[in-house]
Amino acid sequence: MIHTCDALVVCCIDFRFQKFIREFTNERLVGKTFDLVGFAGATKDLATVLKQIAVSVRLHQIKEAYLIHHEDCGAYGKESTPQRHSQDLVKARSVVLAKYPDLSVYLYYLHLDGKFEKVV
Numbered sequence: 001m002i003h004t005c006d007a008l009v010v011c012c013i014d015f016r017f018q019k020f021i022r023e024f025t026n027e028r029l030v031g032k033t034f035d036l037v038g039f040a041g042a043t044k045d046l047a048t049v050l051k052q053i054a055v056s057v058r059l060h061q062i063k064e065a066y067l068i069h070h071e072d073c074g075a076y077g078k079e080s081t082p083q084r085h086s087q088d089l090v091k092a093r094s095v096v097l098a099k100y101p102d103l104s105v106y107l108y109y110l111h112l113d114g115k116f117e118k119v120v
């Protein structure tokens with residue numbers, strides 16, 4: 001039996017942000033289905049994330065990926081600056097798009113107050 005879904009959401013495990021991520025998916029992905037994965041640092045360990053994306057593409061034929069980093073990320077420690085997160089997100093997108101050119105990849109930097117900032 002084939003079951004497909006619309007999107008994959010990759011975020012950090014950090015409990016402080018889960019309610020914001022739920023609100024985000026409730027609004028941004030209303031009416032859509034999505035796989036959800038949490039890794040410390042979100043895409044920091046890109047090889048691990050790529051394996052997960054490969055599974056979502058193969059099993060669920062996802063069309064969109066939402067990569068969400070956040071402020072004050074313990075996995076980054078002192079390197080958790082907005083610049084570093086943007087840099088890693090942009091890199092992750094280019095690696096993902098090189099493998100899956102048909103995927104739409106959206107990047108976000110999530111602030112401690114729950115504000116989602118789009119990274120371009």
Ligand SMILES: [Zn+2]
Pocket residue numbers: 012013014040041042070072073074075
């Ligand atoms: Zn984190």
